[in-house]
Amino acid sequence: MLLMKRVVLVLSLLVFSSLSRAGDIQQLLQLIDYVGVDYGEAVSGGKVTHPGEFEEMQDFSQGIVRQIADLPEGSTRDKLAGQGARLAERVLAKADPAEIRSLTGEMRKAIIEGYKVTVVPRKTPDLVRGAQLYSERCASCHGATGAGDGPMAAGMQPPPIDFTDRKRYAQRNLYGLYNTITQGVPDTAMTPFHEMSADDRWSLAFYVGQLAISDEQRSGTVANFSDPKLAPLQDIRKLTVLTPAEAEREFGPAGSEMMGYLRANPEALFSNRSPLEFSLHRLDDVVTAYKAGDRDKAYRMAVEAYLEGFELVERGLNAVDSELRLDIEHAMTALRNQIREGVPADQLERSVIEIKGKLDVASQRLSGRSLSGTAAFASAFFILLREGLEALLVVAALAAFLVKTEHKNNMRYLHFGWIGALVVGFLTWWASVSLIEISGASREITEGVAALTATAVLFYVGFWLHDKTNAAQWRQFIEHNVRKALGAGALWGLSGLSFITVYREVFETILFYQALWAQTDEAGRSMALGGFGTAIGVLVVLAWLVMRYSMRLPLRQFFSVTGILMFVLAVIFAGKGVAALQEAGYIPVTPVNFPRFDLLGIYPNLQGLALQLGLLLLALFLWYGLPSRRKPAT
Known part of the structure; x- marks a missing residue:
């Protein structure tokens, strides 16, 4: 009867495999782990100790060979095919269990690395939640303590796993437990728990995976975890795919002790996840x-x-x-x-x-390193310099414009804009770390919409300024009296342009600095602050230079230079705005063979380049194609 159930189990797995093509790599990993753990129950000292188990191992090893043949072609499958054939041959030859465990461990590693299987939880497993789930779903079979002696275990074939068995504990990895909880074991009482969330399944896997460890291991008082030789084990990927026995072979007894501690205290590895x-x-x-x-x-x-x-x-x-x-x-x-x-x-x-x-x-x-002090300084410096320079050029040009047109007393409108942008930017930063988490899509939409809005306003202002360089328009402007040329509405428009230009750069800078801060240690953060301060100093000097030398230009030439600057910035913002909305998924991306210039907002995709080309053609038409622009001066 037991043998019949095992045969049905094998056939069920193989049928499922054939229906799901690549067998579902999780199913293949489950079979490999099953052989690695249970082979020792069938063979010892080159002799069969349990005929039924041994026949099952032969069937499973052949099933593994078949599933490997269904994997996508490539070097990984070729490597696994050789390992699978060797596994089937060594099982048939009644090889030592240690050899089989080593071979199945190599195959598990090859599959995970070759097919990039994600073997880590999305968030820190909750052992309290795991204990609750175990009590509700598992204790009736596996027992209150995990010893496989639950009230429903009597007469169950195969019997429920004893999670407190130290020998079997040493051969099980956490991902294998998660996999079994997810997939179940066909034709047994172990049904799949697809209705559980992945987070719950991981919590349950971690909970049952630490039931066999001692109180000393839980407390972490047995081994010296500061030993640098153990550093590679302090990686969530190592923790989930290595068995305690493999950890001991690779890192010594302290490796097994650390494995037990981390299974019982997974939060130790989740504080700084990438x-x-x-x-x-x-x-x-x-x-x-x-x-x-x-x-x-x-x-x-x-x-x-x-x-x-x-x-x-x-x-x-x-x-x-x-x-x-x-x-x-x-x-x-x-x-x-x-x-x-x-x-x-x-x-x-x-x-x-x-x-x-x-x-x-x-x-x-x-991994395993923070940004160096030099890299942190350089990153902080160039982030602020690049983002700040765009805003600086707009605000400085507008300030010089107000001074040159004798509207210096209306400079407050400009200050309302950029100071307001800094205040709102600070509030955005505070909200992002204290109240809400700004999603990536929200970030890109905000950046994209702000950039495209700034593009439209900059283009209009640039055309207006350049238009004043036309002889007839210039004379009309002078005769109208430059001191009265800007009404309250236009001044508030400049204030709005100042705000949206600066806020976009502040918003983007906040995001970049948050990411930079998370990747630096204490010393690196001091260097990052130094880079931030240095960039501010450079921006102040650049602002002074722009204001000083723009004031020396004659008013007409100043309008021409400033108009061209506004147009160039409009083209840059257009490219960046499209790129941001593409990253948010709102605009498709059609790659083209074209150079990439991040600083100029030029990216090799059809949509962004088309908009920038459209702006260029529109500018040429407005400035040189309109009939009014071709009339000779009188």
Whole structure:
């Protein structure tokens, strides 16, 4: 009877595998872990100790070979095929359990790394919640303490797992437990718990995964965790995929002790998680939604994977590896385009695997280290200088304009704008850290709308100023009396332009500095503040230079230069506004072969370049094509 149930179990898994093509990699990992843990119950000292278990191990190893054959083609599958064949051969030869455990461990690692399986929780597992779920869902079979002696366990075949068994505990990894909770075990009382959220399943996996450890391990008093040799184990990915036995082999007895402590205290590894982990989870959601036929949801998830995850570390990564940062940005843009185009699911999944591989490389570039003092200083300096320079040029030009046209007494309108922008910017920062979390889409929409609004106003102001360089218009302007040329409405318009230009830059600077702050240690933050202060000093000097030398220009030439400056800034803001709305998913991205100049807001996509070209053509027409502009001066 037991053998029949095991055979049905194998067949069920294989049928499920064939129906889901790549077998669902989670199913394959479940089979591999099952063999690695249970083989020792079937063979010992080269002899079969349990015929039924041994026959099951043979069936499972053959099933693993078949599932590997269904995986996507590539070097990973080729490697796994060799390992799978070896596993089947060694099981048949009644190899030592330690050899089988080592081989299945290598296969697990190859699958996770080769297919970029996300093996970490989205947030800190809650052991209190896990205990509650265990009591409600598991204790009736596995017992109140996890010893497999629950009231429903009597006569159950196979019997419920004893989570307090130290020997089996040493062979189980947390991701394997999570996988079993998710998938269940076909034709047994262990049903899948799909109705549970992923967070709950992880909490339950962590809870049952620490039931066998001692009180000393829970308290962390057994081993010296400050030993630098144990540093690699203090990684959530290591924690979830290594078994305690593997940790002991790799790091010594202290490794096993640390494994027990971290299973019971997972919050120790979740205090400084990288936003890249959010991106990895969202990319999984992209594939799931796309395979389910929900392309709209897949697109939203792809946008969030960029905005809520990768974008938050872009600046730090740029300081370490700018080419990788740009490569990932392009790959994530291409993924959104693939979703729009409706490419085959297999093609989309391959793209996601490639992106996750790049994110892993980015994580390695950034992990285990904060930005150096020099990098923190440089990042803080150039962030503020770049963002502040755009706002400075607009405000300084407007201030010089008011002075040159004898409206210096109306300078307060300009001050209302930029000071108000700083105040609102500070309130935005305070709200983002104290009251609400500003989503990535909200950030990009705010930046995009502000940039495009500023584009329209700058273009109008630039045309108005340049228009005054026409001889007839110039004479009319002078005769009208420059002191009366600007009414209250126009002054408030300048105030509004001052506000929206400065607020956009303040808003973007706040976001960049929040990401920078999270990637620096105490010393790095001091250097970042130094970079911030230095940038302010440079901006003050530049403002003084702009004001001083613009005042020396004759009024007509000043209008011409300022008008051109306003137009250039309008083109820059147009490109950045389109790029922001593209990142938020509101405007499609059509890549073209064109140079990229971030500082000038020029990006290699059709939509942004088309708008910028349109502005250029419109300016040429307004300035040189209108009949009134071609009339000779009289």
